Amino acid sequence: MPVSKEDVARELEDMARHGFVYNAFPKEGLQPADCDEIVQQTFVVVRARDPAKFSDLAHIRLFARKVAKNMWINHIKRVRWHVPLNSSEDSQELLSHQYAAAGWSAASPEEQLDKDQRCKALYEGLERLPRSLRVAIMHRYIDELEHAEIAVRSQLALSSVYSYLRSGLAQLKLHLRKLDLEQRLRRDRR
Numbered sequence: 001m002p003v004s005k006e007d008v009a010r011e012l013e014d015m016a017r018h019g020f021v022y023n024a025f026p027k028e029g030l031q032p033a034d035c036d037e038i039v040q041q042t043f044v045v046v047r048a049r050d051p052a053k054f055s056d057l058a059h060i061r062l063f064a065r066k067v068a069k070n071m072w073i074n075h076i077k078r079v080r081w082h083v084p085l086n087s088s089e090d091s092q093e094l095l096s097h098q099y100a101a102a103g104w105s106a107a108s109p110e111e112q113l114d115k116d117q118r119c120k121a122l123y124e125g126l127e128r129l130p131r132s133l134r135v136a137i138m139h140r141y142i143d144e145l146e147h148a149e150i151a152v153r154s155q156l157a158l159s160s161v162y163s164y165l166r167s168g169l170a171q172l173k174l175h176l177r178k179l180d181l182e183q184r185l186r187r188d189r190r
Contacts, residue, residue, distance in 0.1 A: 003051045008051050012047065012064070015064060020065075021043070021068045022035065024042075024064070024065040025069050025071075025072035038068060038072055041146060042064055042071055045148040045158075048152045071148070122172070124179075125179075126172065129172065132154075132164055133165075133168030135154065136150055136154070136165050137164075137165060139153065139154070147161050
């Protein structure tokens with residue numbers, strides 16, 4: 001028997017009542033709001049999926065657990081790379097470490113100009129991308145949306161979102177490398 005939207009909605013209500021999705025991932029180190037966010041994102045993704053892709057009600061539960069686990073993993077990755085700053089000295093120290101890791105030093109006027117040129121090049125590269133790729137990149141890296149949220153908002157398959165991001169970033173990287181090469185050639189000619 002095919003699964004309908006109503007079946008999915010009923011199953012999600014049942015899972016919410018019994019904490020099924022909530023128990024699909026570890027809570028250690030998570031704030032209650034983070035857990036709620038993961039559960040809500042999971043429900044959004046499951047509701048957005050075509051009911052015909054579910055073979056039965058058990059498949060809905062398995063899919064929801066898998067989505068919740070992936071949302072949890074994405075959250076952990078995001079938190080792991082976030083460094084809270086307690087003071088302006090901390091932020092200066094962090095910036096100097098980041099600059100050193102990127103091969104830059106503290107921003108002199110020349111370096112600030114170079115940074116401004118890089119930002120301009122990045123925006124130019126984004127503008128040159130096809131709209132679908134640009135929108136996916138903007139949602140992911142500026143709006144900080146999860147892949148699943150981008151899929152729901154853009155009405156795309158999750159695999160398409162991954163593909164758009166991968167392709168868009170590759171094209172953007174190529175554009176930036178080309179500009180960097182052109183700048184080096186101009187400097188060498190002087």
